[in-house]
Amino acid sequence: MIPRPDRMELKGGGRVLWLPNPASPFVSFHGSLSAGVAAEAPGEEGVAEFLSRLLLSGTKHGTARRLSQSLEGRGATLEFHTAEDLLIFRGRTTRAAAGTAFGIAADCLSNPVIPAKEVERVRGELLTDIRRDRESTREHAEKELLARVFPSGHPYGRDPKGTEESVTSIEPRGLLEFHERCYRREGLIVSLAGDVDEGFVTSTVAKALESIPEGASPDAAPPPTPERPSAGFVDLPHKSQADIAIGLQSIPRNHPDYYDLNLANLLFGVIGMYGRLGASVREEKGLAYYSFARLRALRSGGHWSIVAGVNPVRLEDALRAISEELDRIRERPFTEEEIETGRLNQIGGLAVNLERNAEVAGALHGMELHGLGLDFLERYPEIVTGLGRESVQGAGERYIRKQDCSLVVAGPIGGRTFAL
Known part of the structure; x- marks a missing residue:
């Protein structure tokens, strides 16, 4: 307990x-x-x-x-x-x-x-x-x-x-x-x-x-309005590596879909050697030095992104492989085995973190900041265990949308442009 x-x-x-x-x-x-x-x-x-x-x-x-x-x-x-x-x-x-x-x-x-x-x-x-x-x-x-x-x-x-x-x-x-x-x-x-x-x-x-001055604190950031996806290309001719960044706005930490999306993101681009994305783009095809996904859920909104470090001559191939993995979220839904592995990873990760005082203090802070309740650490294993395959898959499809992602490539790219 x-x-x-x-x-x-x-x-x-x-x-x-x-x-x-x-x-x-x-x-x-x-x-x-x-x-x-x-x-x-x-x-x-x-x-x-x-x-x-x-x-x-x-x-x-x-x-x-x-x-x-x-x-x-x-x-x-x-x-x-x-x-x-x-x-x-x-x-x-x-x-x-x-x-x-x-x-x-x-x-x-x-x-x-x-x-x-x-x-x-x-x-x-x-x-x-x-x-x-x-x-x-x-x-x-x-x-x-x-x-x-x-x-x-x-x-x-x-x-x-x-x-x-x-x-x-x-x-x-x-x-x-x-x-x-x-x-x-x-x-x-x-x-x-x-x-x-x-x-x-x-x-x-x-x-x-108590010596800190009393008074009202500043308002939270306003919820961001949606932005149309766009692309940017930054030529750094003296560099030997290029980096790809792909992403879109996402949900705040207190959103009811957070836990489903967090698990979908774990499976897509975090777990093991960076999930499905890393297994395909880095391990199987050898197209990236690293490739992972990140979900940053804040008070008033958030963002989801992919980052990949790539040999500049293989940029087109790497982008194609990343694009295919994004399509596979819908074409090849997460399996029950993947979901269970992800659940165990998240529950086990909490247990490991709670062995260290600094991580405990950080977790308590997050609980208060996002209004999760004093019983959150007790409830967390049950929350994660209750995440079903359909809800996790649905969150992945709703919030990881290739067509709404912006794209940036920085490195020795000359005048080249790219697309997902």
Whole structure:
């Protein structure tokens, strides 16, 4: 029996979930605020990521060196990063050092300072990362695909790092304005796993988090409107590999078809050496260095995609093989044996993940974010076991639609164009 986590609502906003692991001497934590890319106003592209990289650069109460020494000297870790919907912070600490770790996390979220030297350091990092991504065939193809799949300006289609133009124009005042507007406790979620109990949460964690300013969090991203499929071709003549990215919009995490589609995606392009897709395109035909599928289900929508790394001279053959596999979803339905293998994989994967505190904390966070209920971990095996062949097949046919997919190819392609 998987234990059920406990949950506490904080005064002034925010929620904390925890699941004890008596065998562990550590506490893993996974927290978030609604301050991701979706919170950026027009003209703020890249601000959320820029600010997240500055959060450990010092606060009104301590320099970057002092923060680092306080964490490292107690064997604790803390990191921040930006996702489509959220600012995420996570790390690990001992129970004895937790007051320090959570105090620093709350201080970074509540009282950041923006030293001019650090602003220029982060600006340089982001510009370097953007230029490096542009030189990566895979990164370039995937980012171009998302820009085509989602409407212009939608946060799910934007690079969290922004553009060279937006990063160059970001100023400290804009970073502080974003912080003042978006770093609010109403949207706070923190999950804990390991050496935790209610007394510890109340006396240490909740006490530290109460310093985060109260107030309403930004609205979630609007559901994206459908986009017509399109194609883009990026010539990178100095590269030796080409990357293919194919995809379309998909469903949010709380959609009732999520579990069926997730299993269909597992069988098509994830399980083993990347499912049916990898077995055919990579293993049997030798047309790709890698080829896999991905389902990313977010708060307000999502996307489904295929990524394949290919020898440029074999692009047409690889695309033909991928196209055939997409057709076979309808022409050769998933078998009962495939479905059962997928069910066992998903149930077993959960069990393996729950052996590690960090993964438990991440799972608890997702449960709260998407409103899955405190009994989700108990119900999950039953949910997966109840997925039938017809419902999984139906989800695959409804949401993996070749005719609605956009296509991007990046690499040494010259003036060539391609189609599915």
